[in-house]
Amino acid sequence: MKARPHANEHWGSRLGVILAVSGSAVGLGNFIRFPGQATLHGGGAFMIPYLVSLLIVAIPLASAEWALGRYGGKRGYHSPMGIYYAAGARKPICGICGGFMLFIAYVIDMYYLVVEGWCLVYALQYLGGLLKPLGLGFSVFPTIGPGLNLGSSEKYGSAFESITGLAGDGSLFSSSTAAVLAILALCAFVNFRLIYRGVSKGIERFCKWVAPLILLCSFLIVARVLTLGNPSGEPGQSLLDGLGFMWNPRNLDKTLLDMDVWLAATSQIFFSTSICTSAVCTYTSYVKSKQDIALSSVTATMANEFCEVALGGLMIIPPAIMFLGASVADKIESSFSLGFVVLPNVFGEMPMGQFFGFLFFSLLFFAAITSSISQLQPAVAFLKESFRWSHKTSVLVAAALVCLGSAYVCWFTARFAALDTFDFWAANFAPFLFAIVQTIIISYVWGLKNLKAELDRGAIVKLSPKLGVLIKYVSLPYLVLIFGIWMFQNFGARIETLKTDKSAQLSTIFLAAIVCVLFAVSYSTVRRWKREEKESASLNKESRE
Numbered sequence: 007m008k009a010r011p012h013a014n015e016h017w018g019s020r021l022g023v024i025l026a027v028s029g030s031a032v033g034l035g036n037f038i039r040f041p042g043q044a045t046l047h048g049g050g051a052f053m054i055p056y057l058v059s060l061l062i063v064a065i066p067l068a069s070a071e072w073a074l075g076r077y078g079g080k081r082g083y084h085s086p087m088g089i090y091y092a093a094g095a096r097k098p099i100c101g102i103c104g105g106f107m108l109f110i111a112y113v114i115d116m117y118y119l120v121v122e123g124w125c126l127v128y129a130l131q132y133l134g135g136l137l138k139p140l141g142l143g144f145s146v147f148p149t150i151g152p153g154l155n156l157g158s159s160e161k162y163g164s165a166f167e168s169i170t171g172l173a174g175d176g177s178l179f180s181s182s183t184a185a186v187l188a189i190l191a192l193c194a195f196v197n198f199r200l201i202y203r204g205v206s207k208g209i210e211r212f213c214k215w216v217a218p219l220i221l222l223c224s225f226l227i228v229a230r231v232l233t234l235g236n237p238s239g240e241p242g243q244s245l246l247d248g249l250g251f252m253w254n255p256r257n258l259d260k261t262l263l264d265m266d267v268w269l270a271a272t273s274q275i276f277f278s279t280s281i282c283t284s285a286v287c288t289y290t291s292y293v294k295s296k297q298d299i300a301l302s303s304v305t306a307t308m309a310n311e312f313c314e315v316a317l318g319g320l321m322i323i324p325p326a327i328m329f330l331g332a333s334v335a336d337k338i339e340s341s342f343s344l345g346f347v348v349l350p351n352v353f354g355e356m357p358m359g360q361f362f363g364f365l366f367f368s369l370l371f372f373a374a375i376t377s378s379i380s381q382l383q384p385a386v387a388f389l390k391e392s393f394r395w396s397h398k399t400s401v402l403v404a405a406a407l408v409c410l411g412s413a414y415v416c417w418f419t420a421r422f423a424a425l426d427t428f429d430f431w432a433a434n435f436a437p438f439l440f441a442i443v444q445t446i447i448i449s450y451v452w453g454l455k456n457l458k459a460e461l462d463r464g465a466i467v468k469l470s471p472k473l474g475v476l477i478k479y480v481s482l483p484y485l486v487l488i489f490g491i492w493m494f495q496n497f498g499a500r501i502e503t504l505k506t507d508k509s510a511q512l513s514t515i516f517l518a519a520i521v522c523v524l525f526a527v528s529y530s531t532v533r534r535w536k537r538e539e540k541e542s543a544s545l546n547k548e549s550r551e
Contacts, residue, residue: 015084015205016292022210023293024306027072029213029376030285031310032220034121034345035278037370040314041322042341043274050253051261053315055271062484064275065307066477067441069469070448071281072303073460075290077452084291085387086284087528091535093452098532100447105528107440108388109521111284113432115381116411117425119197122374123190124346125367127169128154130189132353132364146189148182154363155354159347162354166346171419175509178416187416194412197375198405201382204397205292209379216372223369224317230362231325237356243331248324251332269492272485276437278314279307282444283437285380288387300465321366322349329355342422345370382408392531414516423509430500431517438489445485449478 017023044052078089086104094100127146134144135153143152148168156162169186171178178187200208236244261267280286293299322344326334329352338344353363382404389400411428418424448457454474462468503510 016294018206018210020297020302022206022214023289023297024302024309025213025217026209026376026380027280027286027289027302027306028309028313029217029373030289030380031278031280031306031377032313033278033373033377034118034125034370035274035377036310036314036318037322037373038318038345039277039341040274040318042338042344043270044252044319045323045335045338045344047267047270048256048258048261049251050255051258052267052271053253054255054258054262055268056274059268059272059275060311062476062480063272063441064279064281064311065304066473066481067281067445068279068286068307069300069303069461069473070444070457070477071286072290072293072299073457074444074448074452075287076293076295076299077456077460078287079291079293080295083391084288085384085391086287087388087531088391089287089291090447091532093456094447095451096536096539097451098529098536100451101532101535102525102528103440103443103447105388105524105531106521107282107284107436108384108524109517110282110432110436110440111381111384112407112520113411113428113517114283115378115385115408117415117428118374118378118381119194119408119412120190120415120425122371122378123186123193124169125370125374126189126193127186128346128350129364129367129371132360132367135360136364146185148186153360154350155360156350157354159351162347162350163343165350166342170422171416172422173420175418175420175423178419190412190416193375194405194409197378197382198401200375200379201386201404202398202401205383209383212379213376216376220313220369220373223365224313224321227321227362227365227369228317230356230358231321234325234328234356237328238331240331243328245324245328247332248327249320251327251335252319252323265491265495269488269495272488273434273438273492276441277433279310280377280380281437282441283381284384288384289380291387296464298464298466300461300469301467304469325352325356388527392527411516414513418509418513420509421507423507424513427510427513428517431514434492434496438485438492442482442485442489445477445482449474449482454478 017026074089074093078084078092081092083089083092086107087101088104090104090107091097091101094103130146131152131154134146135155137143138152145152147154147165150156150165154162154165156165167173169183171183177183200212202208203211232245234245255261276282290299326344326348330348334348338348349366350363353359353366356362385404385408386397386400389395389403390397393400395403415424415428448454454477457474457477458471461473504514
């Protein structure tokens, strides 16, 4: 059988893979999506289903994905298609399921690059304001000067609309927004360049450099928040009020009986930890066979949770309450409005707000890169295994496909129709579905004994032997229940949207085409693998005879 390209590529160190997997998870979900979800769903009351999902979904499934990834990597597979094929007793259906999982990686990256570009636009805008006193000020926003100190929520909302093209489809492709499109292109180039340099020289080196920078920016912003006191002088807008809004359960009885809150908490866990998106199992397929993965998996998961809960929640929600009051929660329509409208308003009121605005959106930009490259790597590995292309060719083709999707998102910007459709299917629907598929393969095909043996191999600290039991008898039923309720509550509304929104219809057709291509490629690839295995077995039999 022909050797698979880059089958022997590995991480340079244990710290490197921990930082890479943590970086995959630490991104916009931690610093924008989580605070938004917590604010919208009862503050401290939201944290109860969130912590339940962390314990019975995130930690066990993350450890299982580390084991799955290394198991497949030792057999020369680095894409979910190959990893599922190896762990699934080399059954073609398991490989095809893994191929479908690439849908998440491709589609998330298509719109994630766009949002990543918004973060860089805001960071540069704040930088232009900082340089203005030196006579070096500049602006990348249409119609406004250097910096971002606009004075009202309406003006911040208008600025956000101008860089995202909310005015209408195709409005982003105009002379006034040329700088924004150039910045989006720069983001794409940085991502593809890192992937091109490979696992150890590109991804690992970048994560080792950027992880301390993300933490430094986070701690500086948190330190500023904790020293603000009561900046507005209004009652109910002190630091303690801001912290209380985040952690005190509101309407606890009603919240815990609301399945929307449980659905939101579980979805947030998927989004923030990157489990069941193909990133973790692909990254860990490059872990050396005798290297610890048990302790490393828990370390990476908890590092993400620290960034999300301790840093993300603290640096965003308290200052919003301190400057704008508790009524700000009623004005938050989405995570985007919190991150790109409400927070700039806060920075506009804050002493040294231009500097801390620059720090915050720089933090978002670098954190977003570590997440977006984690979605690109599975796509590149998939192309290598499917077509046996070189690394260079696979990166170029993956880049072209992702850029095509990003251009689509940039064109259909009215009401965020394309972005919302992509996000619904790739970040909400598909991770739930593949989490169920993955737990079934682990529990009933690969087997809990193989899971335990892989986790124990090279383990510094062995995890509980009950982990497999937890996955099979607690995680799987929980996921099936939540997914069933989520489908019942949301799928009908999505269908109704498709009936009336032409942009959503086109976006769904675009995504369906991706699914069809993935099926065709996965099907042909696993059939080729089976055929080669039979030919190899036949040759071995003849040689023995």
